Amino acid sequence: MPIKNRFAELLPDITAWRRDIHANPEILFDTHRTSALVADKLKEFGCDDVVTGIGRTGVVGVIKGKTDSGGRVVGLRADMDALPILEDTGLDYASKTPGAMHACGHDGHTAMLLGAAQYLAETRNFDGTAVVIFQPAEEGGGGGREMVEDGLISRFGIQEVYGMHNWPGRPVGSFAIRAGAFFAATDLFDIVIEGKGGHAAKPHDTIDPTLCAAHLVTALQSIVSRNVDPIKNVVVSVTSFETSSTAFNVIPQRVMLKGTVRTMDTDVRDLTEDHMTVMATQVAEAFGAKATVDYQRNYPVMVNAETETGFAIEAAERVAGTVDEAPLVMGGEDFAFMANEVPGAYILVGNGDTAPVHHPKYNFNDETIPAGCSWYAEMVETRMPAG
Amino acid sequence: MPIKNRLSEMQPQLTEWRRDIHRHPEILYDTHRTSALVADKLKAFGCDEVVTGIGRTGVVGVIRGRSDTKGRAIGLRADMDALPIHEATGLAHASETPGAMHACGHDGHTTMLLGAAQYLAETRNFDGTAVFLFQPAEEGGNGALAMVEDGVMDRFGIDEVYGMHNRPGLDVGQFAIRPGGTMAAVDQFSITLTGKGGHGAMPHLAVDPNVAAAHIVLALQTIASRTVDPLKQVVVSVCTLNADNDAFNVIPQTTRMGGTVRTLDAAIQDLTEDRLKEIATLTAAAHGCTAEVTYTRCVPVTVNAEEQTAFAADVAEAVAGSVDREVAPTMGGEDFSYMLDARPGAYIFVGNGDSASVHHPAYDFNDEAIPAGASWFAEIVERRMPQG
Numbered sequence: 001m002p003i004k005n006r007f008a009e010l011l012p013d014i015t016a017w018r019r020d021i022h023a024n025p026e027i028l029f030d031t032h033r034t035s036a037l038v039a040d041k042l043k044e045f046g047c048d049d050v051v052t053g054i055g056r057t058g059v060v061g062v063i064k065g066k067t068d069s070g071g072r073v074v075g076l077r078a079d080m081d082a083l084p085i086l087e088d089t090g091l092d093y094a095s096k097t098p099g100a101m102h103a104c105g106h107d108g109h110t111a112m113l114l115g116a117a118q119y120l121a122e123t124r125n126f127d128g129t130a131v132v133i134f135q136p137a138e139e140g141g142g143g144g145r146e147m148v149e150d151g152l153i154s155r156f157g158i159q160e161v162y163g164m165h166n167w168p169g170r171p172v173g174s175f176a177i178r179a180g181a182f183f184a185a186t187d188l189f190d191i192v193i194e195g196k197g198g199h200a201a202k203p204h205d206t207i208d209p210t211l212c213a214a215h216l217v218t219a220l221q222s223i224v225s226r227n228v229d230p231i232k233n234v235v236v237s238v239t240s241f242e243t244s245s246t247a248f249n250v251i252p253q254r255v256m257l258k259g260t261v262r263t264m265d266t267d268v269r270d271l272t273e274d275h276m277t278v279m280a281t282q283v284a285e286a287f288g289a290k291a292t293v294d295y296q297r298n299y300p301v302m303v304n305a306e307t308e309t310g311f312a313i314e315a316a317e318r319v320a321g322t323v324d325e326a327p328l329v330m331g332g333e334d335f336a337f338m339a340n341e342v343p344g345a346y347i348l349v350g351n352g353d354t355a356p357v358h359h360p361k362y363n364f365n366d367e368t369i370p371a372g373c374s375w376y377a378e379m380v381e382t383r384m385p386a387g
Numbered sequence: 388m389p390i391k392n393r394l395s396e397m398q399p400q401l402t403e404w405r406r407d408i409h410r411h412p413e414i415l416y417d418t419h420r421t422s423a424l425v426a427d428k429l430k431a432f433g434c435d436e437v438v439t440g441i442g443r444t445g446v447v448g449v450i451r452g453r454s455d456t457k458g459r460a461i462g463l464r465a466d467m468d469a470l471p472i473h474e475a476t477g478l479a480h481a482s483e484t485p486g487a488m489h490a491c492g493h494d495g496h497t498t499m500l501l502g503a504a505q506y507l508a509e510t511r512n513f514d515g516t517a518v519f520l521f522q523p524a525e526e527g528g529n530g531a532l533a534m535v536e537d538g539v540m541d542r543f544g545i546d547e548v549y550g551m552h553n554r555p556g557l558d559v560g561q562f563a564i565r566p567g568g569t570m571a572a573v574d575q576f577s578i579t580l581t582g583k584g585g586h587g588a589m590p591h592l593a594v595d596p597n598v599a600a601a602h603i604v605l606a607l608q609t610i611a612s613r614t615v616d617p618l619k620q621v622v623v624s625v626c627t628l629n630a631d632n633d634a635f636n637v638i639p640q641t642t643r644m645g646g647t648v649r650t651l652d653a654a655i656q657d658l659t660e661d662r663l664k665e666i667a668t669l670t671a672a673a674h675g676c677t678a679e680v681t682y683t684r685c686v687p688v689t690v691n692a693e694e695q696t697a698f699a700a701d702v703a704e705a706v707a708g709s710v711d712r713e714v715a716p717t718m719g720g721e722d723f724s725y726m727l728d729a730r731p732g733a734y735i736f737v738g739n740g741d742s743a744s745v746h747h748p749a750y751d752f753n754d755e756a757i758p759a760g761a762s763w764f765a766e767i768v769e770r771r772m773p774q775g
Binding site: 218220221222223224225226230231233234235236262327328330 | 605607608609610611612613617618620621622623649715716717718
């Protein structure tokens, strides 16, 4: 029983939804059109309950199975938001909004979960409740966190949660997953180095924050190369370096550095934050400047629970025959906030030989839809089999 | 069938041998007393063949099983050499040679393999040939390479090789192993920077190789932090940096630096070597200096073969009740890698309990690990070449 037949039938519809969403991308929490579209469809499918406004623009649909003997509730999650990228695909359904684009395939995730919802609402061949979760603001906005803080888990009694992401470079419709830490914790840092501005011809009268910041960028490299166990994984990237002046003959008063830290475990995360704070403060002091560090822990490590990963593999094997072990990913994923609340698993589904995600030529591969929809539906039917 | 009873019986005897070897540590290839002791014991056990002088002071013992229907031969290896460390254990069996010490447990490895040889010579409950490889100079002398280059694999028809190292911090007698890259490739580099020496008060007339060296140290950090995939492993350590001058007021003409690179796969090793050379020469050029880089690959990655690793883990599980099959790799090096490059095989860790770390002056091999370690060696032979 590989791909469910019903999804082959539904494919033209689901593809049309996907392309409509693709043509109308919305960023972060501003998924107003997409959320309304999702809510309308869920009502049309006959969901028992459709709730909007959870986590600002998040949408939740509830589908009760034929029976509910054990009070089981399984959550399935998709993300709806697009990216601030100017699309360069030349497709006839390309973004109508310049500077916004579905370059991460969330249009496909949303369409696949809608397809699964339609099938589950039609068949209801399970014993319990399926909760379909559509979140905004996965791309840096913490939409998953907002939904959790709005009581998503307790309000609907969700006991397990499952999510999916398309993966360019994997064969279309094939699956990969790993148990344990999967996606990195993504932290952000802002460092302001306050020197003493002045005339560029009189450096001796100034404290040059640019020089100090250059030393700090260099020093920060040693967190990876000298401080963290080489067997462990860590990325420290200074991604923005901005002087407070743009004149050629002015030594600026201050420099602002920004960047990101990616880690796979708490010890390394703590160590990196500590070292960064100490280095910034002390290097600045060594140059007579003053550094302030604002270190923000953003998404936690996305950890797949052992048992639920096993269930996700079972479901994927039924759909695709085999499942590969996925490598660690240094990218972040805010599904982590949901997976931190209740055990869950996150799986990758192949997008074929496409441009990578976040690239202006990327496009979600519609041929993935039957496999993705089938997996979502199987998760519900596998975890809550009808008696 | 956990620890072999016979090896438990032999433990007091084996402990005595281990402590005797511990008292008489010998460095690199100078394992004359130890090699003689090993050869004498192998002969006393009734080995079919005992050959000395392979890889200079290496010793090989051959034990034939009751039958040999398939012509199989398995190599089991232990290292015999000690370290140039001054022992600070205060033990009754401490080193009698100041400045030399068995601080890595090779005394224990040698003893465990001797125990297995005695047992196998007594029982010969296998179909094929067991070859015992006692190597000198594991600690930086490439004794394993010397034995391989002396033809040890072909001469004794060895099909597979197995080795073991004790591990402080792992419960005594417990085992840990992993398939694939287990211990790092060890490379070393030296960089000689030539500038233009001069008076410390007149830097504008000189080209300062110390400043170039300092910039190179910093730039080399980016190999780990910016160049190599963060999911891969690499260590680049600058360990020595010396100006050819120790006056306070002289800018030197040349500065030398050196260090080590550790990697677990060939692509990262190549990438690191290339980047290191580019960074050194181009940074030196940016500072008006020239850089001469020597990059030497010392020991290859210790790669455990999939099939033999799974087998070695099964044996360890039978001996100890459980086994860690996915232990993390270590960035230390191990010259057993040369034997594993020559023949498929596996290298396993056996717990040394809560002891000081290896290469520490307070370290001692834990004699309680002997029955487990010796049983593993013996079981490898009996299970890999079972009697018909």
